Amino acid sequence: MxxxxxxxxxxxxxxxxxxxxxxxxxxxxxxxxxxxxTRLFRPSDRHLLKQILRGKRLGFSIAEINEIVQxxxxxxxxxxxxxxxxxxxxxxRATLRQKRKDIEDTLAELDAVDEAxxxxxxxxxVNT
Amino acid sequence: MxxxxxxxxxxxxxxxxxxxxxxxxxxxxxxxxxxxxTRLFRPSDRHLLKQILRGKRLGFSIAEINEIVQxxxxxxxxxxxxxxxxxxxxxxRATLRQKRKDIEDTLAELDAVDEAxxxxxxxxxVNT
DNA sequence: GCATCAATTGACTTTTACGTCAATATTGTT
DNA sequence: AACAATATTGACGTAAAAGTCAATTGATGC
Numbered sequence: 001m002x003x004x005x006x007x008x009x010x011x012x013x014x015x016x017x018x019x020x021x022x023x024x025x026x027x028x029x030x031x032x033x034x035x036x037x038t039r040l041f042r043p044s045d046r047h048l049l050k051q052i053l054r055g056k057r058l059g060f061s062i063a064e065i066n067e068i069v070q071x072x073x074x075x076x077x078x079x080x081x082x083x084x085x086x087x088x089x090x091x092x093r094a095t096l097r098q099k100r101k102d103i104e105d106t107l108a109e110l111d112a113v114d115e116a117x118x119x120x121x122x123x124x125x126v127n128t
Numbered sequence: 129m130x131x132x133x134x135x136x137x138x139x140x141x142x143x144x145x146x147x148x149x150x151x152x153x154x155x156x157x158x159x160x161x162x163x164x165x166t167r168l169f170r171p172s173d174r175h176l177l178k179q180i181l182r183g184k185r186l187g188f189s190i191a192e193i194n195e196i197v198q199x200x201x202x203x204x205x206x207x208x209x210x211x212x213x214x215x216x217x218x219x220x221r222a223t224l225r226q227k228r229k230d231i232e233d234t235l236a237e238l239d240a241v242d243e244a245x246x247x248x249x250x251x252x253x254v255n256t
Numbered sequence: 257g258c259a260t261c262a263a264t265t266g267a268c269t270t271t272t273a274c275g276t277c278a279a280t281a282t283t284g285t286t
Numbered sequence: 287a288a289c290a291a292t293a294t295t296g297a298c299g300t301a302a303a304a305g306t307c308a309a310t311t312g313a314t315g316c
Binding site: 017019020023027035036037038061062063 | 302303304305306311312313
Binding site: 058079096100 | 179182183184185186187188196199200203205207210211213214217218220221224225226227228230231232233234235237238241242244245246248249252
């Protein structure tokens with residue numbers, strides 16, 4: 001495992017711009033170390049970026065993604081904070097289960113459309 | 129099944145604004161009938177609106193949702209068109225499967241965090 | 257040590273998906 | 287028919303998530 005990645009290495013790997021990565025840093029999602037002014041990304045930063053992009057694919061906003069990635073940090077030490085966090089986690093899970101159901105429904109409908117296309121093609125095959 | 133819904137009935141049912149519905153119409157996603165100038169939404173329009181909002185929850189853009197809902201219409205009559213549509217359908221399905229995987233991964237990670245919280249709470253219970 | 261190439265910063269712009277508001281029209285009710 | 291309530295249209299505004307561009311700064315090869 002490499003110690004550091006440059007910003008351009010990550011832009012190429014994930015097909016995003018430097019502007020995007022800097023934007024995520026400005027929003028507090030990611031915090032690479034610096035050598036002088038230059039950003040150096042640790043494997044953990046790269047992993048975090050992967051998680052951010054995963055959240056994007058699921059349609060979460062930057063703010064929502066921020067909430068999620070904050071959860072991945074060490075759990076708080078105080079009981080009240082812990083219970084609050086667990087509540088937040090359950091809320092996110094509920095959102096994710098809803099999305100999963102939406103996906104299943106959409107996939108089922110697309111399957112039906114696909115079937116109809118196949119049938120239609122068969123009819124055409126018979127008629128020509 | 130009712131014959132028609134007014135725009136405000138739909139805004140209340142789906143918790144969206146009239147502006148949003150008119151926007152979807154402008155974008156060609158939905159096409160209610162008119163009595164004079166007033167829009168009247170058939171059950172099929174209401175159903176389409178449901179599908180649009182489902183697409184939104186999954187993070188699809190209006191353009192992408194448009195592609196999907198066009199697929200629900202009657203399949204084209206020409207073989208070439210049919211094959212093209214089937215290709216598009218498979219692309220959407222691939223996107224949806226990716227999203228589903230993203231969800232499973234995120235859920236697994238949140239489960240792990242939740243476990244850690246439970247453990248941490250147990251430790252606190254012992255110590256106090 | 258100097259050129260050059262990559263990286264940073266800040267400012268401004270763009271696109272998407274609506275929100276807001278004012279002026280006008282339509283509908284339902286009494 | 288009058289009038290309140292609801293709907294439409296058009297124009298302009300806005301927040302989020304970057305894109306673009308120009309001016310510097312820093313790093314690297316020779």
